[in-house]
Amino acid sequence: MPQSAFCGLGHSHFLVQLNRENFGVKISCRRAGVGAEFVSGVVRALPTSYRGMSMSTMIFVNLPTADLAKSDAFYSAMGYEKNTTFSDENATSWVVAENILIMVLREEFFASFLVDGDVPALGSKHREALNALSAETREEVDDFASRALAGGGRVYRPADEPFPGMYQAAVKDPDGHVWEIAWMSPEAMENPTP
Numbered sequence: 001m002p003q004s005a006f007c008g009l010g011h012s013h014f015l016v017q018l019n020r021e022n023f024g025v026k027i028s029c030r031r032a033g034v035g036a037e038f039v040s041g042v043v044r045a046l047p048t049s050y051r052g053m054s055m056s057t058m059i060f061v062n063l064p065t066a067d068l069a070k071s072d073a074f075y076s077a078m079g080y081e082k083n084t085t086f087s088d089e090n091a092t093s094w095v096v097a098e099n100i101l102i103m104v105l106r107e108e109f110f111a112s113f114l115v116d117g118d119v120p121a122l123g124s125k126h127r128e129a130l131n132a133l134s135a136e137t138r139e140e141v142d143d144f145a146s147r148a149l150a151g152g153g154r155v156y157r158p159a160d161e162p163f164p165g166m167y168q169a170a171v172k173d174p175d176g177h178v179w180e181i182a183w184m185s186p187e188a189m190e191n192p193t194p
Helices: 068-077 107-111 138-150 186-190
Strands: 003-009 012-019 024-031 037-043 059-065 081-083 091-097 100-106 131-134 154-163 166-172 178-184
Touching (some): 068 081, 100 107, 178 186
Parallel strands (some): 059 100, 131 178
Antiparallel strands (some): 012 024, 024 037, 154 166
């Protein structure tokens, strides 16, 4: 049975169905406000990051940006793979892990998905989310922070050890979105002592 995901791109919405048997993708596109299906097909060549992908829940982190080129430079420097299938002049998709993708959208394009009078909060001092990732080693935490700085980001919270066996750091991307990374030793995971 195919796994489905609903994605927005431009003023169209795509229903993507991944078929486990042949890794085919059926894409149905409906233009917002029209509702009539006008594109339907099967794509056999999946991006490298999707081959062998498990059919579990995926996370799409959608972030507005004031400068797509600066954001692209940052996420590329972080070592993430660009997903060209869901990237265009309005948005770029970055594969963080097998089932975690970052969608960076131009601010005005991001705003087109908001309702109830909501507006993008770029440059705001209000923090609605801290995006957090796990690391396999302490060194990966330091490497993550170094790559962020090299890609145009800045330190949000320097690396520290809040309790024995946990090592963490946090950075901001060029638009101020916070990304935390943390490593925990197996002993700390069994007996956390915050």
